[in-house]
Amino acid sequence: MERLTTPLGVIEIRIDDVPVPYTAQECERIKHLCPDVLGRYQIAVRLVPDGSRHSIACVFTPTCQYKTAHESGERMELQSFYNDDRLKLSIGVEFDIGYWPEEYDYDAKYLANGMAYLVHPHTKTERYVFGISWIDDVGWDDPIDGAEREIQTWYGADPTLAL
Numbered sequence: 674m675e676r677l678t679t680p681l682g683v684i685e686i687r688i689d690d691v692p693v694p695y696t697a698q699e700c701e702r703i704k705h706l707c708p709d710v711l712g713r714y715q716i717a718v719r720l721v722p723d724g725s726r727h728s729i730a731c732v733f734t735p736t737c738q739y740k741t742a743h744e745s746g747e748r749m750e751l752q753s754f755y756n757d758d759r760l761k762l763s764i765g766v767e768f769d770i771g772y773w774p775e776e777y778d779y780d781a782k783y784l785a786n787g788m789a790y791l792v793h794p795h796t797k798t799e800r801y802v803f804g805i806s807w808i809d810d811v812g813w814d815d816p817i818d819g820a821e822r823e824i825q826t827w828y829g830a831d832p833t834l835a836l
Contacts, residue, residue: 675694677716679807680809681733681739681760682737683734684697684716686731687732688728688729688730690730695718697714697715697716700713700715700829700835703828707825707829709822710807710825711808711809712805712807712829713830714805714806715802715803716802716805717800717802718790719799722798722799724794725792726791727792728789728792730784730788730790731766731789731803732787733762737757739756740755740813741753741754742813744763744827748767748768749767749769749833750766750769750781750788751765751827752764752783754786760807761807761808761823761826762805762807762826763804763807764788764803765805765831765832766789766790766802766832767801777798778793778797779791779792779801804831804832806829806830807829808823808825811823
């Protein structure tokens with residue numbers, strides 16, 4: 674099974690905690706939003722609803738210690754991971770906790786090493802997309818004036834932005 678390797682670890686897609694094969698689609702770096710990201714990918718997972726609860730997770734197997742930060746925005750839940758080598762990895766899902774309940778028939782969950790979609794018995798959605806992006810030269814303790822570079826993984830990992 675081929676897997677996407679990031680600076681913080683290898684990406685796995687798990688359905689109900691069982692690893693499944695996937696294809697990571699490399700995306701263009703959007704010149705005006707995330708020109709400096711080192712990697713920008715999307716992974717689409719298809720799950721036909723069967724009336725049961727399911728979890729679809731995008732996680733990485735850590736190769737180092739890291740700190741996490743929730744960086745959600747409108748119609749996106751995103752978590753970022755920072756390591757001591759000034760690398761930042763972001764994983765995003767299309768969802769908005771507490772908003773747009775009429776638009777989403779599933780939930781999202783923050784995991785210690787990734788993000789997950791939570792499928793409910795009433796869910797009709799069949800396609801779930803994870804956005805993954807990383808950049809270097811960004812640190813956990815960087816001052817706010819460094820945010821212009823840091824925000825690039827937020828755009829890069831937005832699963833709603835075109836490939």
